[in-house]
Amino acid sequence: MSRLCALAALVLVSSGTWCPCAADVGDFAPCLHFFYKAWPPKGLTGTPICQRYHNQYRFASLYSRARRSPWFSAYLYTAPEGKRPSASWKFEPQLAYPGADGNMIPFPLGPLDQNVVDSQAVEPDYINSTYSRGHLNPSLHHQSHEDRIGTFTLTNVVPQKAGSNDGPWEVLEQTVNKTLAAYCLGEAYVVTGIIPYQTDEHWLKNHRVAVPEYIWSAYCCPNYNSSLPEELRDAFPTYAAVGRNDRNSTEEIVPVSQTAKKHFRGYDVRKMPLGTLEMYLNDRFRTVVSVFYEQCSGAD
Numbered sequence: 001m002s003r004l005c006a007l008a009a010l011v012l013v014s015s016g017t018w019c020p021c022a023a024d025v026g027d028f029a030p031c032l033h034f035f036y037k038a039w040p041p042k043g044l045t046g047t048p049i050c051q052r053y054h055n056q057y058r059f060a061s062l063y064s065r066a067r068r069s070p071w072f073s074a075y076l077y078t079a080p081e082g083k084r085p086s087a088s089w090k091f092e093p094q095l096a097y098p099g100a101d102g103n104m105i106p107f108p109l110g111p112l113d114q115n116v117v118d119s120q121a122v123e124p125d126y127i128n129s130t131y132s133r134g135h136l137n138p139s140l141h142h143q144s145h146e147d148r149i150g151t152f153t154l155t156n157v158v159p160q161k162a163g164s165n166d167g168p169w170e171v172l173e174q175t176v177n178k179t180l181a182a183y184c185l186g187e188a189y190v191v192t193g194i195i196p197y198q199t200d201e202h203w204l205k206n207h208r209v210a211v212p213e214y215i216w217s218a219y220c221c222p223n224y225n226s227s228l229p230e231e232l233r234d235a236f237p238t239y240a241a242v243g244r245n246d247r248n249s250t251e252e253i254v255p256v257s258q259t260a261k262k263h264f265r266g267y268d269v270r271k272m273p274l275g276t277l278e279m280y281l282n283d284r285f286r287t288v289v290s291v292f293y294e295q296c297s298g299a300d
Helices: 003-014 029-034 114-119 145-149 168-183 274-285
Strands: 047-053 056-064 069-076 132-135 157-160 189-195 214-220 238-244 269-272
Touching: 029 047, 029 056, 029 069, 056 145, 069 157, 168 214, 168 238, 168 269, 189 274, 214 274, 238 274, 269 274
Parallel strands: none
Antiparallel strands: 047 056, 056 069, 069 189, 132 157, 189 214, 214 238, 238 269
16 A cells, blocks of 8 residues: 555544545546536536535535646535634545545645646645735635635645735625625635636746636525525626736736736736626637526526
8 A cells, every 4th residue: 555545644633534445536426516506617617526524415526637736616604603624635536546535634743645646636736936815715705614624725726826825815704794694695606717818828936737817716505595685686696707817917807907906906806797708708718618507596
């Protein structure tokens, strides 16, 4: 048994839950409840991961092995409680070893297993780079401590400029949090993903992890309070936005505000209807991309 498999076995046997079954990678079937109508977004191709922490599915990601980063993460929103956890970063052993258990594991203090390094992003990829680790599924959008800690896996993050991550994108995440907490009466389904550069991929310093040009997010809340304030009439049942991750990008998708604070200027976020977001995704990916079943308007 390899050192990594031995580590996975030790962690899981100690919890009494070791399972030699197939890993939760390559199939969304175990975690379809994170998608509206059990319908994952269509049009994007990658490796499906049912993200599991402490033997419970926490969210789902479509992962790009070639880019060593996710295309999107999908989750159910729940109103957060407590402070943001200080959690250790984790990896997915099943990406490195097909027979490994599907529970995410904290990175070891010692040398990394080469199979892990080859199969996914690792902590040294981000160290001394000019990018932060940007959550697609943010800790802020979850209630339980375990759900929040489970977002700290590198298969849920992309290289994101601090001016976006700590600025306009953080404001968007907080706005979505407040809006859904106040007005969504049932389950809220969220999908957050990336838009790559149209030509010439951008990479972190060691050319292992691809950098997105934009980050997008959309939610679907089919059951909501009809007594909405005027400014939120267009925010239900769906809401979408695209944020800049590159100050030098053209402004067709997201215009730049010259009045923003200098540190955040160029990392603007543009709110838009779901159909407009899908139009931009269709254009960039050169295929039909559908985020929610019947744009979150399907009948029961």
